[in-house]
Amino acid sequence: MNISNAGEPAAMKDDVSYVSDSEYRAVSEFIFHECQLADEGRWEEWEALLADDMHYWVPANPDDADPNLDVSIINDNRSRLATRLRQLKTGTRHSQAPRSIMRRMIANLVVRKSIPEEFEVEANFVVYEFQRQSTMELCQWPGRVRYRLRDKDGSFEIASKRVDLIMASGGLPTLGFII
Amino acid sequence: MDTNRTWTRVCEIDEIPEDMGFKLEIGGRDAVAAFRVGDEFFVVADRCTHGAASLAEGFIEGFEIECPFHGGKFDLRTGEPAAFPCVQPIAVFPTRVEDGQLYALIDTSDDGH
Amino acid sequence: MDGNTALNRQTCIENGRVHSSVYTDWQAFAEEMRVVFENNWVFVAHESEIPKPGDFIRRTIGVQPVVVTRAPDGIRVFANRCSHRGNLICAEERGRKRAFSCQYHGWVFAPDGELLDIPFPEGCAGIDKSKHGLKTAKVSVYRGFIFASFNHDVPPLEEHLGNGRQALDRAANLSPSGSHSIGRTWIRHMFRANWKMLSENEADGYHVTFVHDSFAKAINIEGKYDNILSDEEEGVSAVCRDLGNGHTELDYEATYSRPMEWLGVAEDRYPEYTEAMNQAYGPENAREIMRKGPPHTFIFPNLFVAETCLVMIQPLSVGETVNWHTPLLLKDVPDALNQRILRQGEVAMGPSAFLTADDAIIAERQWRALAGSPGWLDISRGADRESAKPEGVVESHYTDETSNRGFWNHYKSLFPA
Numbered sequence: 001m002n003i004s005n006a007g008e009p010a011a012m013k014d015d016v017s018y019v020s021d022s023e024y025r026a027v028s029e030f031i032f033h034e035c036q037l038a039d040e041g042r043w044e045e046w047e048a049l050l051a052d053d054m055h056y057w058v059p060a061n062p063d064d065a066d067p068n069l070d071v072s073i074i075n076d077n078r079s080r081l082a083t084r085l086r087q088l089k090t091g092t093r094h095s096q097a098p099r100s101i102m103r104r105m106i107a108n109l110v111v112r113k114s115i116p117e118e119f120e121v122e123a124n125f126v127v128y129e130f131q132r133q134s135t136m137e138l139c140q141w142p143g144r145v146r147y148r149l150r151d152k153d154g155s156f157e158i159a160s161k162r163v164d165l166i167m168a169s170g171g172l173p174t175l176g177f178i179i
Numbered sequence: 180m181d182t183n184r185t186w187t188r189v190c191e192i193d194e195i196p197e198d199m200g201f202k203l204e205i206g207g208r209d210a211v212a213a214f215r216v217g218d219e220f221f222v223v224a225d226r227c228t229h230g231a232a233s234l235a236e237g238f239i240e241g242f243e244i245e246c247p248f249h250g251g252k253f254d255l256r257t258g259e260p261a262a263f264p265c266v267q268p269i270a271v272f273p274t275r276v277e278d279g280q281l282y283a284l285i286d287t288s289d290d291g292h
Numbered sequence: 293m294d295g296n297t298a299l300n301r302q303t304c305i306e307n308g309r310v311h312s313s314v315y316t317d318w319q320a321f322a323e324e325m326r327v328v329f330e331n332n333w334v335f336v337a338h339e340s341e342i343p344k345p346g347d348f349i350r351r352t353i354g355v356q357p358v359v360v361t362r363a364p365d366g367i368r369v370f371a372n373r374c375s376h377r378g379n380l381i382c383a384e385e386r387g388r389k390r391a392f393s394c395q396y397h398g399w400v401f402a403p404d405g406e407l408l409d410i411p412f413p414e415g416c417a418g419i420d421k422s423k424h425g426l427k428t429a430k431v432s433v434y435r436g437f438i439f440a441s442f443n444h445d446v447p448p449l450e451e452h453l454g455n456g457r458q459a460l461d462r463a464a465n466l467s468p469s470g471s472h473s474i475g476r477t478w479i480r481h482m483f484r485a486n487w488k489m490l491s492e493n494e495a496d497g498y499h500v501t502f503v504h505d506s507f508a509k510a511i512n513i514e515g516k517y518d519n520i521l522s523d524e525e526e527g528v529s530a531v532c533r534d535l536g537n538g539h540t541e542l543d544y545e546a547t548y549s550r551p552m553e554w555l556g557v558a559e560d561r562y563p564e565y566t567e568a569m570n571q572a573y574g575p576e577n578a579r580e581i582m583r584k585g586p587p588h589t590f591i592f593p594n595l596f597v598a599e600t601c602l603v604m605i606q607p608l609s610v611g612e613t614v615n616w617h618t619p620l621l622l623k624d625v626p627d628a629l630n631q632r633i634l635r636q637g638e639v640a641m642g643p644s645a646f647l648t649a650d651d652a653i654i655a656e657r658q659w660r661a662l663a664g665s666p667g668w669l670d671i672s673r674g675a676d677r678e679s680a681k682p683e684g685v686v687e688s689h690y691t692d693e694t695s696n697r698g699f700w701n702h703y704k705s706l707f708p709a
Contacts, residue, residue, distance in 0.1 A: 058644070060479045070477040071619050071637045074644045087510035087646060094503060094650040134656035135484050169385075171482035171614040174652045175643040230400070230409050236390045238346075247390040248400045248409055 019111050019119070027111045027119055027149065030156045035106055038178040039127075041099045043085050046178060051150060051157040054078045058179060062164035073168065073175065088178075094133065095176030101130040102177060106145070118159065121147040127179060139173060142166050186275070186282045189213045189222055193279065200225070200235030200244070205285065210235075211272065213281055214255055216242055220274045221255040222283035228260075228267035299323075301707040305700050308672030312662040315486040321610035327706055328593050329354030330442040333452045335595035335604055336360050336369060339436040340473040340623075346388040348403075352606055353429065353440060359392065360438065363403035369440040370405045371427035381426075401426050435464040436471050437595070455683055456539035459589035463597050465581050467622040468565075468572035474602060474618050475634070481615045481643045485655035487594075487607035490615055492699055493651055494590040494598070495540035497532050497690035498673065503654055507646045530690040532674075534698025536683075538592025542690060545584045554585025554599065555632060562629050586620070590695075592702060600636040611659055615648065617641040671696040 019027070030049075037046040058074040059065035067075050076084060087093050104127040112120045126142040143165040149156040163179050165172070187205070190213055195201045200212035202225050210225035212235035223244070225233050232248035239245070243252045243261050251265030258271040272283040299320040304311035314320060336351045337360045348361035350372060357372040359382050374381050379396040382389075391408060393400045400409040405426035410416045429440040432449035437460055439449050450457065464470050483490060493499070529546040544554070551559040551566075559582070560566065569578035586599045596603035597620070604616040619637030621630045640647045662669075674692025681687050688694040 060477050068631065068634075070475060071479055071617075071634060071642075073479060073638075073642055075635075075638050083510050084646070087506045090506040090509050092509075093506040094653045134653045134660065169480075171480040171608075172643045173482045173484065174649045176649050176653075230411065232391070232400075232409065238388070238390075249393050249398060 017113050019113050023113070023119075024109075024111050027121060027156065028109055030149070031106065031109065031121060031123070031147065034158070035104050035125075039102045039104055041088075041096070041177070043088055043178070047082075047085050049156075049158050050078065050081070051152075051159045052078060054081060054158055055160040055162075056081050057160070058163045058165065058168070058175075060168050062168050073165075073172070074163075074179075093176065095174045096133070098132055100177050101132065103128050117151060119147075119149040119156070121145075121149060127177075129177065131173070133176075135173075141175070141179060143168075183286045184284050187285045189274075189281045189283050191279055192220065192276060192281050195220075195281075198239060200237070200239075202233060202235035208286075211283065211285060212244075213274075213283070214239060214244060216255065220276060220281050222272045222274050222281070222285075223253070223255060223258060224270040226269075227251070227253075227265065228269055229265045234269070301704050302709045305704045307697060307701070308675060309668050309670050310700055311668055312666045315488060315659060316610060316663045316666065318610040321486075321607070323707075325354035325356070325607070328703070329607075330356060331446070332443065332593070332706070333432070333439040333441050333446060333449055334593060335437060335591065336440045337438045338472060338474050338602065339367070339433060339438060340471075341386075341476075342367070344388065346390050347386075348382065348389060349386045350382060350384070353442060355607060355609075356442075358429065358440070360440070361389070361403045365404070367431050367433060367438055368403045368405075369429040369431050369438075370401075370403070371429075371442075373427070374399060375401075375407065375424040375426055404428065435460045452537060453591065454537045454539065455535035455685055456537065456589060456591045459535075459539075459541060459587035459591070459597055462581075462584065462587045463620060465573070466586055467624060468568040469624040470572075471623045472602075472620055473623040474621055478604075478616045478618045479642045480606075481617070481641070481648060481652065483613045483615055483652045483655050484611060485613060485652070485659040486610060487605055487613040488699075488703075489655040489658060490605050490613055491590060491593065491596075492696050493655065494596045494603070495532060495542050495588070495695035495699075496693075497528075497530065497542050498693070499651075499654070503650050504647055506650070510646070525689070525691070528690050531687050532690050532692050532695050533681075533688075534686040534694050534701075535589070536685065536698070536702075538699055538702030539590060540695035540698050541587060541589035542695075544588065548583055548585055551579055551582035553583070555629075555636070557632065562626050564626050565629050568624065590699075592699070598641065600633045601641050603641065611663070615641070615652075671700065 034049055056074060056076040059072050061070055088096055091097055104125055106123050106125045109123045114120055123145050125145050126140055129139045131137050131139050143163055146162045148159040150159050189203050190201045195213055195215045200214045202210050202212050204210045211222050212225040214221045225235050227234055227246045229251055230248050232246045234244050234246060237245045237247045242255050244255055245252050249264050252262035253265060253269050254261050258268040260266050260268060272285050274283050299313055299317045304314060330353055334353050337349055341349055342362040345362050345364050348359050351358055351360050358369050359372050360369050372380055372382055374394040376397060376399050379394050381392050381394045391400050391402055398411040402408050405428040407421045407424045429442050430444050431440050434449055530542060530544045533541050548554055587597050588599050589597045594605040600620055601617045602620045606614040619634045621633055643649060671693040674688045674694055678686050678688035678694045686694050
């Protein structure tokens with residue numbers, strides 16, 4: 001595909017290319033499925049989508065975040081994420097007992113392929129969470145999410161998931177679920 | 180040529196703080212402020228033309244001095260206002276450095292500007 | 293205002309019980325902001341947050357917004373409210389300014405609150421600038437922790453800190469140069485509950501087995517939790533203390549047998565650190581400092597030195613509080629050590645943390661239950677087995693409510709009959 005400099009999208013890098021229609025569809029369906037598992041608290045199935053080196057990150061200062069300099073809301077390597085999921089599975093993690101009822105919308109999905117063979121996915125999202133553990137309130141969590149996916153066994157595995165909440169630097173209520 | 184202007188010692192170049200100006204009161208007249216940007220030196224009228232602020236207390240950004248009161252800016256090289264609400268230029272004075280001392284060509288006479 | 297609330301603290305706070313309205317009465321909350329917060333010393337910031345002259349950050353004293361800034365002559369705190377028509381003078385969360393200009397009409401103030409300049413001054417010729425300075429707070433710093441009070445006659449900070457001083461020393465002395473250098477980011481966790489529930493929870497050992505059992509089951513590493521989560525009351529060797537002046541603490545020191553156990557690492561994990569500590573304090577003292585670990589101490593009314601985290605409790609309303617936290621990074625230690633403290637800072641505290649996320653839900657349930665169903669709450673646990681220690685300290689079993697009684701006795705003393 002020939003793209004003149006004048007029309008080149010600002011975010012595109014030299015080593016990043018567009019994906020085919022079928023790849024876009026496959027990635028999108030994978031992401032929608034991941035969202036549904038997270039919404040429904042199907043933690044074992046969700047965990048099965050993760051790569052062994054998965055990094056799950058929710059920065060507190062998304063505009064200028066450095067995971068080694070700044071404390072984060074969530075900054076899980078695969079091991080810590082495993083502990084988090086074990087904790088959820090005990091059933092006595094009060095912030096998710098009972099589990100929040102959630103549905104998230106995900107939109108504006110942009111899928112690119114980088115070298116080596118990884119998909120970069122960016123999207124806007126909002127999670128609607130009914131916090132029935134204590135306040136019985138409907139809570140909204142809007143932001144932008146970035147995934148890195150790798151091909152695996154005819155599907156994908158998640159190498160990283162980064163969630164930039166629009167209100168990350170403000171006062172956040174308890175975020176006990178997988179966002 | 181204004182015959183009342185003389186080369187006046189302002190300060191030692193080391194006296195200029197890292198990110199502020201050095202203020203020199205000139206007896207009976209307005210003060211001047213000295214700034215350093217890299218290896219260049221600038222001496223300007225200290226009082227902002229917008230309000231009563233001392234430009235020596237402002238922040239330097241490139242070749243611009245930001246007034247500490249309302250955030251307006253002047254170009255140190257020309258004295259021209261570079262950002263609102265400053266609209267009137269400040270006086271700038273030729274400078275030279277000799278033996279680690281900064282001099283500026285300033286009108287030091289007692290009778291008005 | 294006094295007399296407007298039906299809440300009489302003299303009758304609703306007793307030594308072994310409190311009435312729940314102290315948590316849910318909104319008029320009592322308004323009074324607290326003045327009597328407990330503005331009138332006394334509150335923690336506002338750490339020195340390392342404003343290292344250079346001109347640096348400033350926005351904080352609150354109670355619900356009153358303030359600016360904390362490093363002026364050329366020292367740290368200054370002023371109410372973030374213009375003396376002209378009351379606008380918020382400073383909207384940025386942090387930055388660097390040498391003078392503060394109100395965005396509404398351009399009035400300019402110095403960091404010490406002095407009114408420096410009025411635009412179009414002819415129209416304000418009748419105004420005496422000296423009477424229109426900003427409301428300022430008295431400031432005092434101890435081991436880098438900045439405290440402020442709107443009461444300019446408040447007794448000295450050291451007097452207020454009392455037995456809480458040793459906790460700040462204990463925290464700062466973990467650095468060979470005796471100070472902290474905290475990072476640029478704080479996390480703000482919103483609790484839909486009353487601020488006093490957070491203050492009390494900091495030194496509440498009784499709840500740990502129940503609220504945090506899911507964490508204990510999930511983690512694989514041995515550590516202090518093995519002791520605290522013991523099923524046997526006698527098996528728990530940590531203690532709880534009322535330090536006087538409303539300060540309280542839990543102390544895990546007795547559960548640590550070797551240096552650096554508090555951080556969950558081997559004692560020789562950071563040899564440069566050990567060497568630097570030996571140099572600074574002498575080998576015996578250094579070893580003891582590194583074994584005892586950091587404090588778990590609440591400084592009345594809003595500071596919690598939470599071992600590897602600095603926590604600040606910010607009341608918003610009778611039923612809303614923000615729990616701020618940032619890792620207590622040490623000055624002049626190897627990066628690897630601070631990295632570990634940083635990582636630990638994400639474990640215990642924050643909206644998604646393994647621990648505090650659950651504490652928040654418990655507090656929220658408590659607040660809702662009490663708002664709907666007021667009554668007397670029992671805080672008598674351990675009253676018959678607590679022991680008096682030197683300097684007025686009272687100590688008891690980790691699970692006892694000695695800390696709650698200490699908090700409430702001091703709180704009550706601030707509202708004389």
